[in-house]
């Protein structure tokens with residue numbers, strides 16, 4: 001009797017569930033789909049170690065039937081139990097999604113970032129995101145970015161000293177050298193804080209790494225998708241401790257910054273207060289405080305969320321892209337020498353400035369090509385808020401998760417012939433002329449594109465140029481790309497360094513003399 005009642009209750013529950021989601025299933029079931037076990041779909045295939053996820057997804061879309069379906073229709077639904085995840089490959093569909101006003105909401109998985117980033121730009125949606133995006137955009141103006149170049153220079157000096165110790169010592173993993181350098185730079189540019197991640201064990205840097213790791217691990221364990229189970233788990237408690245530390249650290253900085261700004265305000269009477277002094281040292285946080293002065297809707301919590309967002313968005317991404325580019329240069333000595341020739345002719349042994357970094361056009365093409373082959377954001381996700389009819393006639397139902405396949409998009413031979421070949425000349429102006437603007441999307445596009453891309457390009461140019469100017473990079477071990485939130489290498493970036501003869505010694509190097 002009890003069993004019969006249980007079966008009836010389950011059937012009623014399922015019936016109610018399918019009735020409520022009738023439209024979703026009606027439309028989702030019409031999409032071309034990757035065939036797999038009934039009911040559970042690909043749930044078991046994607047239940048893999050975090051290092052294998054990229055391979056598994058590529059394996060699914062590489063299966064002959066699925067590949068044909070993607071080429072023919074531009075979309076493929078992968079079922080994970082009752083959930084349809086729609087992989088979108090066609091560049092016109094991707095353009096439609098990225099430019100649609102109804103598709104600015106991020107997918108379910110982004111909620112795992114919320115304990116850290118709150119309602120910062122990366123995670124927010126709707127009117128909150130829209131108004132903040134408008135308020136924060138001026139923070140990335142070249143006038144402000146220019147003030148960051150001395151910060152790049154000073155931190156790069158420390159990095160070069162550290163790397164000097166690796167010359168002549170054989171293969172080593174450069175990954176953490178870049179990671180700590182970019183953390184020092186983003187902490188100083190975003191918060192005006194010297195965290196000295198390169199010099200010593202930095203508790204703040206440790207907590208930031210911890211936060212990223214706990215988010216990654218949560219995403220890999222279905223059980224932890226439940227907020228309750230996660231918050232009771234040891235991983236959830238670890239995340240909470242890191243979050244508390246990070247928030248206290250930033251809130252203290254905000255408090256000190258406000259006091260400092262009040263002091264400065266008292267002493268300058270004749271200046272236009274809404275403008276940032278040309279000579280004044282400025283961090284992204286100052287721009288947020290300036291914004292708060294102008295808009296009473298911008299709260300201290302908003303500042304905390306946005307600073308955390310800058311720290312997240314502006315550190316791992318840059319680290320991964322620089323690491324991949326150095327790796328690719330080590331594998332392509334002729335291109336590496338061309339990069340060196342350009343640095344010698346444009347900058348010589350001088351310090352980096354906004355102007356000379358902007359003139360490194362060949363290096364810019366190298367970085368663009370590196371981001372094509374190894375896009376740091378290989379998949380971009382959205383949650384459909386309304387039904388979306390695609391060019392092919394298929395309809396993505398409201399409620400489904402959409403994954404745009406940037407990794408595959410960048411390998412479309414129609415736009416990038418011989419796609420696995422590393423060839424920076426693909427980005428010569430004449431070669432870009434007739435390319436579809438949505439064929440290459442390392443920073444996304446449309447209203448939710450990367451707000452920090454100009455900042456990123458400048459920093460990456462400075463770090464890569466400083467490295468190549470001083471060392472010849474020799475390859476050591478092939479990388480294994482994996483998705484750990486972003487694309488990175490599972491086995492690190494192992495290289496061999498040789499000091500260049502043309503580069504002057506640390507003692508007479510203009511940058512190194514200052515530290």
Ligand code: HEM
Nearest residue numbers: 121122313314317318321376377443444448450451452456
């Ligand atoms: C190589 C470096 C970088 C790459 C490849 C990159 C890539 C991206 C991509 C693909 C997105 C869109 C994500 C999505 O729609 O899900 C994005 C968004 C974003 N990025 Fe970056 N990024 C980089 C560096 C930076 C830096 C340096 C900052 C800040 C200092 C930054 C801040 C942001 C923010 C705040 C967003 C969210 C924008 C919005 O939704 O309005 N990024 N980035």
